[in-house]
Amino acid sequence: MRQYKFHIAEMVSAATGVDRLQLTGLIESPPSEEMGDLALPCFHLARVYKKSPAAIAAELAGKMTATEFVERVQANGPYLNFFLRREKIAAEIIREVRAGGDNYGKSDIGLGKTVVIDYSSPNIAKPFGIGHLRSTVIGAALKRIFLFQGYNVVGINHLGDWGTQFGKVILAYKLWGDDGILQENPIEHLYDLYVRIHQEEEKDPSLTHKAREEFRKLEGADSENFALWKRFSDLSKREFDKIYAMLRVQFEATAGESFYNDKNARVEKLLHDKGLLRESREATIVDLEKFGLQPMLVKRSDDATLYATRDLAAAIYRNETYKFHKMLYVVGVAQSLHFQQLFKVLELLGCSWAKDCHHVSFGWVKLGDEMMSTRKGNIVFxxxxxxxxxxxxxxxxxxxxxxxxxxxxxxxxxxxxxxxxxxxxxxxxxxxxxxxxxxxxxxxxxxxxxxxxxxxxxxxxxxxxxxxxxxxxxxxxxxxxxxxxxxxxxxxxxxxxxxxxxxxxxxxxxxxxxxxxxxxxxxxxxxxxxxxxxxxxxxxxxxxxxxxxxxxxxxxxxxxxxxxxxxxxx
RNA sequence: GCGCCUGUAGCUCAGUGGAUAGAGCAUCGGCCUCCGAAGCCGAGGGUCGGAGGUUCAAAUCCUCUCAGGCGCACCA
The missing domain is CATH 1.10.730.10 (Isoleucyl-tRNA Synthetase; Domain 1)
Incomplete structure (x- = not known):
């Protein structure tokens, strides 16, 4: 119907001298059939001509004549209603659909531009829950929408495969793990261990410290921890692949957080060179107070990296690798502060493309009145x-x-x-x-x-x-x-x-x-x-x-x- | 405490400046000798959380207020 809006905007523009594009934006579909097919509310024109909208509508109705597409034009109070030639419209639209077939609705406005979409991104060693499904489904749909518009799309699965949480899983496995059960039912076993360590932590806070130490060792390339991590990671990916096959979801790249292990140091140097780093409560932060944001934590007090570091590294890497027109993060609303911080820090680093990054957030999936939480163990598989x-x-x-x-x-x-x-x-x-x-x-x-x-x-x-x-x-x-x-x-x-x-x-x-x-x-x-x-x-x-x-x-x-x-x- | 989000029919949600506020579920009543009844038609049900304000026009924008949720230092 777009083409008919343009056509009508032309007609009105010719009669009034008002900008055609501006008019196009005003044209809307009337609420009921007897009011015609398209309508122009005359309130804005009324302001320009200092007359009542109804008078404008009536006056314009008198000036309009039938055209190839428009059968008649009628004023209805402050609205100017257009009745199209049904036969003509029917023939055109049906022919257009049939000529296009499965390509009907496609466009080429995205030609030569790349959109990077970060979606799904489940955490290894955890079950794929209904919450992750939301990111996967929305991201995959967006990907096809942009492909439909001619964009080059790079779908990235940013697996949660690094961080303190793996210290927890490793520690829990060392304490209570069972190789046989792991082999047989990997995700379930890892999940049980994950829930258990969170429960035990409540009673015994020293576990928190021990878990951090395990992660620090992992990041320091401790061979035992690395082997465990690798095993958990491989087992998890195998399970995820089954789900992706079922949903028919594909990624152009699967680059989890661990992929940026060798790229974090460079980010740290960039931050340091720009004078953005500061020490606070023994941790390394970027102070964002003058932007009304909480500080972004870049490194822990024991020097281990945090997700913020890895997300900075990932953004910079993706910009260099894909030269994207837009980058979308399909991630839950809980992380909106993180993305505000991330985009602000990129801006402070002088990345002009920070404005092309968008947090495509989505709401919670609740179970009863509670938010689903892997840690609490109340999730639906x-x-x-x-x-x-x-x-x-x-x-x-x-x-x-x-x-x-x-x-x-x-x-x-x-x-x-x-x-x-x-x-x-x-x-x-x-x-x-x-x-x-x-x-x-x-x-x-x-x-x-x-x-x-x-x-x-x-x-x-x-x-x-x-x-x-x-x-x-x-x-x-x-x-x-x-x-x-x-x-x-x-x-x-x-x-x-x-x-x-x-x-x-x-x-x-x-x-x-x-x-x-x-x-x-x-x-x-x-x-x-x-x-x-x-x-x-x-x-x-x-x-x-x-x-x-x-x-x-x-x-x-x-x-x-x-x-x-x-x-x-x- | 600071910030963000939400509040629309019994329930779940659309509608984010314009012509009588819509849909699904649920309830009640109809429709298969006829192209697929996983469907369709109809009925009842709403002071759009509340109060001010801006505007020719407010569910929609602004302020205040009430209720709920989320985030805010070494998880991601």
Whole structure:
């Protein structure tokens, strides 16, 4: 619909002399159909011309004449409403979708630019929980959104594989670990040890000190600790890879924190040379008080590095390696202070690109009233969630369609789709309450609802049993539901743009739900031989199939971007 | 204490300056001899936490206030 906004802005600009781009931004969609297809609120013009908005609207309505796209223009109070030529719009949009196919909605505004996205980034020696899933799902969706816009995208898995916490795991393993259990069930065993050391620490604070010492030794290349770390790390990565395969998530680089071990010293020197370092309470810090921020701790009192050091090293390394246009950190809201500090320190180091770094934060996943916490041990395992969802999908699928070609694969597609979509069904910043009932609700606003609608459209197109014609007659698409769908299809570009600008995949989720709602209402409303999609009238059937096959394309692209598969039968 | 975030229908959430505040779940009532009922249609349900203010126009912006959450020195 973007092109028609431009067109209308041109018309109004010609009549008033007001800047065309400014007008484009003002044009909006009216709340109801009888108010036309696009509208220009005249409040701003009223200020310029010192007349009432209603008078301006009336006056402009008189000056406007019909055009190739605009059928009539009508003043409605302070609004100037534009009614488009439906036949023309229908023909253009459907042709555009069909010509583009899976490429419809793509753009090349990102050509030659690189976006680096840091996402997923689980901690080794810890289970992959529902919380990490959120970063993974949002990051992977953003990656596909930017690819859709022509950007070169580098997805980085910044594994949490270094730091004091491994001192804890190493210490716990030395105290209570069991090689046999580790071999058999690595993540579970490491997780038990991790929870246990946190509990024991409460009773015996000396453990904290011992754990730090273990990490200091690890950083000092102690061979025993290094071997243990390496083993934990390898076992964990193997588990994570299974999950990524299941979610079909890929990374261009897996460079965890340990990757920067040999790059921290250089950062420290840079900070030192800029005179940014200060000693405070025995630790090394960058004082950020004049920027209203807490100090950033760069090194511990025993000289071991901290995550801030490694994040600085990572940012500098990535800038040098990828020359990025933007860098996104898909990390929970709990770390927002850290990122403010990080970006500020980069700025102080003279990195002009610090402004291109964004913390794409997301809210908590709560369990009941509590925040999920690995340390407290109240987390939900991703594997349990997926296996329950797939099991439920298997039951539902088995009932309706005994002839389904690949029941197991479809059950997985739908079960995983339900889980993935749950993370995309809210705005990023919203805290999510983890709820089994909602996760396993395949109706309403859910992934399976979108997939179901897609399969349903595929089924109708199959039943039509003829090639979808490109020579359909758009003048036969006169039902209000048909026109509403056409306008919705025409909005796909704008939705992608908005999702990319705001780093918000939810806009796409919301759009797809609306699109499916329009289709389902349309589908169910008309049942007579003439009115149904596969109409007794061959011409109508041809046009309607071209229309719903266009929905199919957009739905398929949208689902793919979000990370869901779109089975043709389910 | 300082900083940030949230408060919209019974529940979970959209809507972030414009035309009667929307959806899903839940409740109640309808719709499969007919293209897939994982669906659709309808009903009830909201002083948008509260009070001031800015504006032609406020759920949306500002101030104050109440309630909840998170972050703030050697975890990441």
């Amino acid at each position: 991703l594997e349990d969630v997926i296996s329950k969802a797939v099991k439920l999908a298997r039951e539902i699928i088995g009932k309706g369609r005994p002839d389904l070609p690949d029941p197991e694969g479809t059950a997985r597609a739908v079960g995983i789709g339900a889980v993935v979509f749950t993370d995309l069904a809210f705005r990023r910043e919203t805290d999510i309450s983890f709820d089994w009932d909602r996760m396993l609700d395949f109706g309403g606003n859910s992934g399976p609802y979108l997939q179901y609608t897609h399969a349903r459209i595929c089924s109708v197109v199959r039943k039509y049993a003829r090639a979808v014609s490109e020579k359909f007659d758009s003048s036969l698409l006169i039902l209000p539901e048909e026109y509403a769908i056409i306008k919705k299809l025409g909005n796909f570009h704008e939705i992608i743009d908005k999702a990319a600008e705001e780093f918000e995949p939810f806009h796409i989720s919301s759009y797809l739900l609306e699109l499916c709602g329009l289709f389902n209402a349309y589908y169910q409303r008309y049942k007579s031989p003439d009115d149904r999609i596969i109409s007794a009238d061959a011409g109508k059937a041809e046009s309607r199939i071209a229309l719903i096959d266009s929905i199919r394309y957009v739905l398929h692209s949208g689902l793919t971007i979000l990370g869901l598969t779109a089975p043709e039968i389910m």
